[in-house]
Amino acid sequence: MIDETPSVAAKSAVPSDAGTSSGGDGPESLRRVAVASFIGTAIEFYDFYIYGTAAALVLNEAFFPNLTPLNATLASFSTYAVAFAARPIGSVVFGHFGDRVGRKSVLVASLLLMGLSTALVGLLPGYGTWGIWAPLLLVLLRFLQGIGLGGEWGGAALLAVEHAPRGRRGLYAAFPQLGPSVGFFAATGIFWLLSATLDDDAFRSWGWRVPFLLSFLLVAVGLFVRLKISETPVFARVMARQEASKAPALDVLRRHPRELLLGAGGMVVAYGLFYTATTYCLSYATTSLGVPRATMLALSLVACLFLAAGTWLAATRSDAGGRRRLVLVGTGLAVVWGLVLFPLLDTEQPVLMALALGGALFCMGVVYGPMGAYLPELFSTRVRYSGASLAYNLGGVLGGAVSPLVATRLQSGFGSASVGWYVSAMAVVSLLCVLALPETRERELT
Known part of the structure; x- marks a missing residue:
């Protein structure tokens, strides 16, 4: 259990310039x-x-073999969506301790919960061995994954932003924002390697478990790195003054309801683009279009490079050009790209399919990159962990959890073009939300 008592070290280790920059x-x-x-x-x-990739490729057969293919896919995506429902809960729980105890210890706890839940999925027997208990435990582990990730992003973004000099917060926030690109590239690359080296029976019986089991090793690496960092100077000053909020989540609702709702709305298109262009399109192309699994995974790897490029470009430029302006550019591009995504994908030409996926993820990166600094800057220091995390993860419920489910239903009823219109509609929602928010680049973090 995390001790909520402010530490003496936190009170005494405050740099003289804490709260304006980390110049010390x-x-x-x-x-x-x-x-x-x-x-x-x-x-x-x-x-x-890796769960999203497995949900698109194999979890429907491993845990829902008695359902029709369409219903099994929907059931698989439903377990996928469970984590998004859990993420706001994780934001409240970890945000509470992050705003009362500190960023560092909470980030260690979230990493442990996420990593161990993931690794246990790789050890979970399928429906043929454990019957109904297998999908039930799968849902439980996926829920715990969501709790862990709900506390991760806000803490990682604050770790970077609250240490960064004032004029370079976008630059330092670019590093945690690049994490999803690298994580997705690694997850997709491992699945591609397994698909290329194993026959289909081996991949479906045990090969898909390997990426999950690797989480044991990755958690050890992450803990080694995170235990070496210090508390952020901005939060250390709050602790020294004994100004920590007693109920951060409630204070967010009372003092920052507008920023919370509009920030969540701004995140909707980033989630919608990503999970439509990755999880849903992977399932759609391999089942409806008959594109080989290894080919689609390779195209996803190429598209991931566009995501990283858009994220880094927009995040680093936001220090000079402003967060809001670049997010608006990304949402505007997404409105247009939603309309061409599936016409390009339906050509079944690898180059055009790579362009379709890469363009969608580049638009997502332009929105996502500045958000690493933008969302934390919208909230005061006392509730910044809870506020930024809740906005980020509530956007995930609307944009990420339901996107594969809605897209599957739309495609089966109205064709693939309707999914593109759905993506564009999410972009319009985010565009309107960000238009209602202020620019934050010049704000002091205290």
């Missing part, structure tokens, strides 16, 4: 923070994404 931190310390925030999010999103 040397280059080596800032590099350590950047590496720790990047590695942690990369590992946790790797854990999260």
Whole structure:
């Protein structure tokens, strides 16, 4: 259990300039923070994404063999969506301790919960061995994954932003924002390697479990890195003044309801683009279009490079151009790209399919990159962990949890073009929400 008592060390280790910048931190310390925030999010999103890939490729047969193919796919995506429902709960739980105890200890706890839940999925017997208990335990582990990830992003973003000098918060926030790109690339790459080297029976019987079991090793690496970082100077000052919120989640609802709802709305398109272009399109192309699994995984690897490029470009440019402006550019591009995504994908031409997926993920990266600094800057220090995490993960419920489910239903009833219109509609919602938010680049974190 995390001790909620403010530590003496936290009170005494406050740099004189804490609250305006981390100018007291040397280059080596800032590099350590950047590496720790990047590695942690990369590992946790790797854990999260391997489930999405497995849900699209094999979990329907392993855990729901008695259902029709369509219903089994929907059931598989439903277990996938469970984690998104759990993520706001994780934001409240971990945000509470993150705003009362500190960022560092909470990030260690979230990494452990996420990693161990993921690894246990790799050890879980299928329906043929454990019957109904197998899918029930799968749902439970997926729920715990969501709790862990719900506490991860906000802490990692704050770790970077609250250590960064004022004019470079977008740059330092780019490192945790790159974590999902690297995690997705690693998850997809491992599945592609297994698909290319194993026959179909071996892949479906045991090969798909390997990426989950690797989480044991990755958690050890993440813990080694994160235990070496210090508490952020901005939060250390709050602790020294004994200004920590007693009920951070309630304070967010009372003092920042507008920022919470509009921030969540701004995140909807990022989630919608990502999970439509990855999880749903992987399932759609391999089942409806008959594209080989290894080919689609290879195309997803190429598309991931577009995601990383968009994320880094927009995050680093946001220090000069402003967070809000770049997010608006990304949402505007997404409105257009939603309409061409499936016409390009339906050509079944590898180059055009790569363009379809890569363009969607590039738009997502342009929105997602600045959000690493934008969402934390919307909330005051006392409730920043809870506020940023809740906004981020509530957007995930609307944009990520339901996207594969809605897309599957739309495609089966109205054709693939309707899924593209759905993506564009999510982009319009995010565009309107961000238009109602202010620019935050010049704000002091205190």
